[in-house]
Amino acid sequence: MKIVIQRVSKASVTINEEKVASISKGLLIFLGIVNEDTQEDIKWLTNKIVNLRVFGDENNVMNTSLLDVQGDVIVVSQFTLHASTKKGNRPSYIKAAKPDVAVPLYENFVKQLEVDLGKKVQTGQFGADMKVALLNDGPVTITIDSKNKE
Template sequence: MKVVVQRARNASVTVDDQVVGAIDYGFVLLVGLTHEDTLADVEYCAKKVANLRVFEDAAGKMNKSIQDEAGSILSISQFTLYGDTKKGNRPSFIQAAPPQVAQPLYEQFNQLLRDKYGITVETGVFGAMMNVSFTNVGPTTLMIES
């Protein structure tokens, strides 16, 4: 499992010109799953996201988590995180989990962030063509891998 974490403000995702998810401040997550991922990978990544200290404290140090900041998450499924570009010019996506494997794990990941960590999570539409818009604050972008 791979999760790209971007500290963001004013984030939204549209499908067919309709906003389907939006947050004011927190994280934009790009979430990719592979064939071998399990609930243990989901739990590991959710814990990392929830406790990642990348928000500034009063001294300007990255010491606060999204929970400390009462931030929200815009979570976007993105199979292209498992695109292999080593050969040729067109990526191969054979490492990405098929939808019937990826979608339940992606939904469990988002639900875990909501239920266990109390974070508001907005999402796009799994498998849809989406347009994501946001301001990357910092910019701060990290990769979490299980």
């Protein structure tokens, strides 16, 4: 699993001109899934996300976590995170998991994140054409790949 985390002051997801998710202070997480991903990847990533110290403390030093600030989360599926641009100018998405594999893992990721966070996580809609709006706070943008744990 590969994620891109953006610390946001606000973010939203709109599908067909209907806002389906909206948060203020928190994290917008783009999630890319491959066939080899497992529940172990999910548990490792969600634990990392909720404990990642990317929010400012009383001295405005990034020393507090999503749990500490009780921030909100939106998770958006994004198969393009696994694009290969090695050959030519058209990206290949061959590494990205097909929906029959990706959807259950995506749903499990959201459920595990809710357990770790202790509250509801908002989402986009898997496979939909989504318009994502955000106000990146910092800016802070971090990528994490569960295959690079060590």
